[in-house]
Amino acid sequence: MGVRLAPVTLLAGIAAAVATVAVYQWWWGLLLASAASLALQVATPRGWSTRLPLALGYGGTVVLLAVPRGEGDYLVASTTAGYAVLGLALAVLMIAIATLPKPARRPGRTAAARPSDGKAPAG
Numbered sequence: 001m002g003v004r005l006a007p008v009t010l011l012a013g014i015a016a017a018v019a020t021v022a023v024y025q026w027w028w029g030l031l032l033a034s035a036a037s038l039a040l041q042v043a044t045p046r047g048w049s050t051r052l053p054l055a056l057g058y059g060g061t062v063v064l065l066a067v068p069r070g071e072g073d074y075l076v077a078s079t080t081a082g083y084a085v086l087g088l089a090l091a092v093l094m095i096a097i098a099t100l101p102k103p104a105r106r107p108g109r110t111a112a113a114r115p116s117d118g119k120a121p122a123g
Contacts, residue, residue, distance in 0.1 A: 006049040013057025016040055017089070021065045021075055024085045034088055041092050046099040055096030062089035 016037050023029030037058065044051045062085060066076040076082045 003049045006053045009044055009050050009054040010057040012040065012044075013054040013059075014061045017058045017061035017065070020085060020088070021062065024076075024081050027081075030081050030084060034084075037088060037092055038095075041095055046096075047101060051096045051099065055093045059089045059093045062086065 016033075020033035020037060023033055041051065041054065044054050062076065066074065066082075066086060068074055074082075076085055
């Protein structure tokens with residue numbers, strides 16, 4: 001079920017980032033966007049195919065919108081609020097990475113079958 005959610009969460013991250021960039025210039029917009037982005041992050045189940053695509057979509061969109069456009073202007077200005085948006089994107093990505101589940105062990109692998117950690121085999 002999680003893999004089917006990956007495109008949905010990716011689109012949700014992109015939509016949240018576009019909404020954040022649209023309203024961050026107003027103080028109430030920045031607060032609302034921050035609260036909504038973090039709430040979306042917490043509401044999304046943690047996982048490789050759920051929370052991580054959300055964060056990648058959010059962060060990638062904010063970075064893409066922060067790059068100068070052809071006309072020479074920016075969508076994310078180099079102001080305190082603009083840096084707060086970039087920090088929020090970084091926080092969303094860090095939360096997603098920090099809460100990833102540990103990879104499952106493969107069945108049938110024993111201690112002898114694992115690669116060594118640089119030490120000589122005993123015996």
